[in-house]
Amino acid sequence: MLTRKQRDLLEFIHKRMQKDGVPPSFDEMKEALDLRSKSGIHRLITALEERGFIRRLAHRARAIEIVKMPEGMEGFAPRVIEGDRRDPPAGALSVRAAAATELPVMGKIAAGVPIEAISQVAAHVAVPQQMLNSGQNHYALEVKGDSMIDAGINDGDIVVIEEGTTADSGDIVVALVEDHEATLKRLRRKGGMIALEAANPAYETRVFRDDQVKVQGKLVGLIRTY
Missing domain, CATH: 2.10.109.10 (Umud Fragment, subunit A)
Incomplete structure (x- = not known):
């Protein structure tokens, strides 16, 4: 069961992604939940991950996969929330397997x-x-x-x-x-x-x-x- 703050954060992330196609930053999460510091957001994110609602993706900045939502929230489909995505540098070579x-x-x-x-x-x-x-x-x-x-x-x-x-x-x-x-x-x-x-x-x-x-x-x- 989620606390009110955990639920609010999860819904805020989901709605922001549905609206803009990009995730909120930690500063935006902090302001939306009226918290004093980003450490509080870190704790909420960790709690959501431990409860199986989200999964953080390794080696990718601000990337979170929403695994499930609380009961009663309609229209949810899991998708990746990925932030700080940039186009590759000009002339960059594609990554491929080397024999x-x-x-x-x-x-x-x-x-x-x-x-x-x-x-x-x-x-x-x-x-x-x-x-x-x-x-x-x-x-x-x-x-x-x-x-x-x-x-x-x-x-x-x-x-x-x-x-x-x-x-x-x-x-x-x-x-x-x-x-x-x-x-x-x-x-x-x-x-x-x-x-x-x-x-x-x-x-x-x-x-x-x-x-x-x-x-x-x-x-x-x-x-x-x-």
Whole structure:
């Protein structure tokens, strides 16, 4: 059973919507019910929701669905009361579902001091298909260390790697050093030598013979969780 104030508010919302097609604001509700503050309106709205007369819609400003009305009120049909509705900005793209692919996360990759080679699947991560190159195999790695921060790669990021054994000079690659150290670095070719460059001045560039470094893949994307 509703109190007089609860009933008055419910009827005011309904009649305003029927008349103007838009809901009253909390200030208008306050004035209509002669209340001193909007906190009183909040309490009445909560009470109506708890009693099943209305349902507030999540993530939408001033949006209420009237579920039912008190007995004796004729001509009621449930409808959504939605306020503060604005047209989308010019040039805004429509929201649509994006396809994703699950990739194996092959443990951690060093962006700092190299760690032992990676060979086991630790988890899986969903990656937008737009990030992947069609027809190629991909995998993911969790970054450990800060040697690539100036390239926008932070400790804890997930990097998406296109599997392959070749890379151009300047590519950021997963490099297997002497068959037991895996590291994420920018590759530079200098004659018969390979330099693995960090993107952090605190780390030195490491130089190896061509036969000491095997490319395991190159960076094509990054996922960061905040």
